[in-house]
Amino acid sequence: MKRYADLSPTPRTIMTPGPVEADPRVLRAMSHTILGQFDPEFTAIMNETMEMLRELFRTDNRWAYPVDGTSRSGLEAVLAGLIEPGDRLLVPIFGRFGHLLTELSQRLGAEVYTIEKPWGEVFEPQEVIEAIDACRPDLVAIVHGETSTGRVQPLEAIGKACRERGILIAVDAVATLGGVPVETDAWCLDAVVGGAQKCLSVPSGMAPITYNERAEAKLLRRKRVERGLQPPSEPAADGAAASGSAAPAAAPAGLAALPAVGSLSPAALASAAPTLQPPAASELGGSVIRSNYLDLSQLQDYWSPARLNHHTEMTSMLYALREGVRIVLEEGLEERFARHRLHESALVAGLEAMGQRLYGNPACKLAVVACVEIPEGIDGESVRSMLLEQFGIEIASSFGPLKGRIWRIGTMGYSCSKRNVLLLLGALEAVLLRHGAELKAGAAVQAALDIYEGGSV
Amino acid sequence: MKRYADLSPTPRTIMTPGPVEADPRVLRAMSHTILGQFDPEFTAIMNETMEMLRELFRTDNRWAYPVDGTSRSGLEAVLAGLIEPGDRLLVPIFGRFGHLLTELSQRLGAEVYTIEKPWGEVFEPQEVIEAIDACRPDLVAIVHGETSTGRVQPLEAIGKACRERGILIAVDAVATLGGVPVETDAWCLDAVVGGAQKCLSVPSGMAPITYNERAEAKLLRRKRVERGLQPPSEPAADGAAASGSAAPAAAPAGLAALPAVGSLSPAALASAAPTLQPPAASELGGSVIRSNYLDLSQLQDYWSPARLNHHTEMTSMLYALREGVRIVLEEGLEERFARHRLHESALVAGLEAMGQRLYGNPACKLAVVACVEIPEGIDGESVRSMLLEQFGIEIASSFGPLKGRIWRIGTMGYSCSKRNVLLLLGALEAVLLRHGAELKAGAAVQAALDIYEGGSV
Structure with missing residues (x-):
């Protein structure tokens, strides 16, 4: 068998727009031993990280936590939560990452209106506001710092204009969070996505996000609790259970017997022979978020005191993010x-x-x-x-x-x-x-x- | 300002079905300094990790790489790639994670047929094969090791039956990869998803996957290159460019001028005033993968010699995965x-x-x-x-x-x-x-x- 060599990356001076060098303190934080995801010590670290992220985002929002993926997972999670198919979006584009917001939104089924500046420029806020008034979108999605062209878009006037008009605004602050001011509350931004591997100097792998009650209200309208998580006494929240499908009921029934080792008679096995269940027509409403992994309504339950199981939180990456944000707040x-x-x-x-x-x-x-x-x-x-x-x-x-x-x-x-x-x-x-x-x-x-x-x- | 304490997790003996203790060698690997994502040293690590994953999955598949997220991101990526809306799926359920496969697939628009065993049991292969013949699905999605009930489903006969019938099979081997045999090729499995934080003892954060040419063929039919990545000479691959929308053209035009610092006249600025572009009707075919972050057709371009930019690969997590798999192969x-x-x-x-x-x-x-x-x-x-x-x-x-x-x-x-x-x-x-x-x-x-x-x- 071929042997693989010890990992031994050459030290680099990284002067790119990301990933950049991680603070050695962050790298050391990742070498701590693993805690279980529901270990009280670990959930305390989760809660503390939320608290630190609120300071970083300059917000009083309840929700400020990382999405477990690279920066674009955070962008997609926010857009997937805020866009229902057919929603009208405005994306002002002034570089590659404006195109990415367009791409993500189109895939999510939005009707995407765009305005565009030649690369190397940004918008006068009034230009965006006029476009808002021309197309009356449900959501504006816009980049704050565009690394492809090295430009920064002023957002305060745009955020306030959206708030006045009852329109949501979601911001890609991947390149700016922790390096230049990002004023979530003062600028009236409803959802903001930051990046780990840029101004926070944390290795790529988590996308810190925050969103306010206006954004949460949209998520909650679309929420569905995952199948297989409902306790036996609690009816399933989806159509299958309501329509009397045997599927969710089978599990509690099987468990009620709780057969001891070796106690299964051939008759019991025969009675357990599977029946093919056709798709339930009412299984999925049009408004349910189509991603499960990036479903913020599930993620916020996981980050809430309910701790409703979803993914297994990335232990070492959370150690890294916590240390990286701690360093920012200490500075x-x-x-x-x-x-x-x-x-x-x-x-x-x-x-x-x-x-x-x-x-x-x-x-x-x-x-x-x-x-x-x-x-x-x-x-x-x-x-x-x-x-x-x-x-x-x-x-x-x-x-x-x-x-x-x-x-x-x-x-x-x-x-x-x-x-x-x-x-x-x-x-x-x-x-x-x-x-x-x-x-x-x-x-x-x-x-x-x-x-x-x-x-x- | 409130000070946050040094991270200092208590050492734990973790005897859960994940996350489990990480090998200290894995934890140390994460403390290596960062490499840029296109640094030849880093892309060599990516290639080597693919090679190691092929050994781990017991496959000759070209594609074996991690999805950058926790295990369910790998499950969702595979299902999102293999399920087109309206596709017929069969999910045999014998615990919580069968319900998860059902949930993921329904959200992706599949018509999901299910068969179910009481928790604590698994299927006789023939039971699954009979259900396949009864509903003739496009894809079978099934759990290998079900941690919710502690059961393992034999897959060889089911895999071979699918192959004979020209039906794809995708397997959740999150709990089994690296702990019990997972024979991707010998069992005729078209796509397999493993887990990091279980038998590989790598911290949660990456989902190693593999898929064969049959699965890839489905992905390639649905592929679209991301907007904002096309070089100026290359026409955009989507409908907007073909229909003459001004949006993609504006960027090259703006660049052709490449204005020097301070050279922008008011006239030039005026000519750059944005025009509202309505949604292009042909923007998105019905078969395009709805997630961008979990789009395997984009991910495989990023993992190919083309290195087409997508996300920023998780540097430290990849160090960890490589070391974790290396330890498995050494053992x-x-x-x-x-x-x-x-x-x-x-x-x-x-x-x-x-x-x-x-x-x-x-x-x-x-x-x-x-x-x-x-x-x-x-x-x-x-x-x-x-x-x-x-x-x-x-x-x-x-x-x-x-x-x-x-x-x-x-x-x-x-x-x-x-x-x-x-x-x-x-x-x-x-x-x-x-x-x-x-x-x-x-x-x-x-x-x-x-x-x-x-x-x-």
Whole structure:
């Protein structure tokens, strides 16, 4: 049999828009021993994580918990809960992840209206509000920080306009939560989805979400308790039981006998011969959430004191998320946002001193991503490979129309540090020189140091 | 601001049917530093994990990879890929997780036929085959190891009958993979879903799956490439682009200009004013998979050499899964199955010597779970609490009709050890005595030691 080697990943300096380096404290948290999912110690950790997430999301919402999957599982869970087939949606698109919201919503059966900005721009809030008034959607789904283009969309006026009109708004804050302000309550956002592996510097695997009572009301209208969980005395909540199907009744009957080992007579076995049950017509109303795994009405029961069994909570990932959010709250949200702005300034100053052109409208630049136009005649992928192979530093390319046109440099969470910015600028300069680019050698790092020695932005 | 304490979970002996204790090597693997998702070192780990999973599943299938979520995310992904609305399904039910398969399938729009056995039994293969011939389903979905009742369903004859009839079969092997034989190819199983936190002793968070070309053919008929990923030269694969919608075209057009910083004139901005795009009628065919996150046709592109971006692979969980499967393969599958049988024998011998009654038909007992009838007059939850609080040992209760009627004791993966079995038997005896139960003190551990000193089963 082939032997597989010990895992031994090379340490990397990760300056992409995610996944970024995890704080060593987070990595250590994952090495704690497992607790059972209903162990009181573990449910206490679940409750405490909810409390911490409320602080992180700046909300008084009851519901703030992680969906057990990567960021897009959180997006899909929120959209699956808030979209009933035929609902009208407005998705303002200004990059790849707006297209993703469109895609998710269409698959869920929404009638999706879109407005679109050229990549590199964001919307004037009034443009979105006019589109809302033109199509009167049930839900607006919008990206806050668009990593594909490095832009941030102001949301406060849009959120308030939705609230005034009785329209729900769901926000993709995957790239921004923990790095730039996300004001769930102050901006009147009904549902917000954050990301683990970006500004929280937790490994990919959980999607923290929050939603308010307006969003919950929609979930509760669509709720159904899972078959096989109802206790014997409680009638099944679905049509099959109500219509007298033998299926749910068989289990309690079988149990009532509680046959001892070896006590089953051939007659008893014969009486247990299965009968084919056809589909029950009333089994599923049109409004029931079509996913079970991503059904927020079930997930919130699992996260509630009822602890109604659903999935098995990801033990080690929850340890990681708790530690990651704890680190954020210990640093302080305002202090953390200021740190991200400081290193953004140093990085941008360095890139400009090197003569690199930043992509996109600077008025709406996202603090945690810098998009750099790949210079004429330079092979962008060759530069990225050399940075990774020779210097151990990773930067990103982009998607779709921007593939091969820009690099994306992230300054997120634990990766957002003076050391990383300075090392990256020096290494990028060397790699560009090696690729024959013309630039003013030495200027980039000096410009960044000027920012750091100035001490503030 | 309230300070949150250091994470410090109490070490537990976890004798439930999952989550169980993780091997310390697995916990250490998660503390490795993060690699980027497209870092060649990381994609090599992805490829190697696929290779290891093929060995684990005993298959030559091309596709064997984890779904990024807990076990039921794998079940839902497989069913979402294989069920088109209106497809006819047969679900043989013999416990809670058969009900779950029914629930998942109904939500996906299948016409679900069921047959049911009283809990504590499994089906004669011929009973399932007769039901297949009676309802002629497109797909059979069935549980292999049912943890709610501690039973194992023989699958070989059922798999072969499906193959002969050109019917697909999908199997929930969450509780069995890595603990008892799961022969994907030899039993003609088209799709199999395993679990991480059970016999693999990896923390909950990934669902290893495999499926063959017959299953893949169904996925490929339903495939659609995600919007926002198409390069500029490549027409969008969906109806919107074909029908001339301005939406996908706007992005390349905006990019072609690639405006330099500050170069946007008011005129350029005005020309970029958004136009409301109504829903495209042809946007979504009836057969497109309704989930994006759990769309296997997208996931397999991400796991293929094309590496088409989807989610951000869970870095640390993949490290854990790789290490967990590596440990299984190092131990050897046959040796591992024998170890599970040995500790099962010792546990059962101990329980019987103590005078406890095992629940369910012994002919179909699942080796990795022992279900014990809670003795008359004993408060089952009080026993479980005392075991946990005084001895640090966790056992499980059950669901629905079995709630409060049985305890479930798992012997899975790393938790399946002589030490754990002996400690549990001694502790359970002490707790039962403390609850006033009548039993023959001292006998349980002696009976288990007899098995161990016998050296084999």
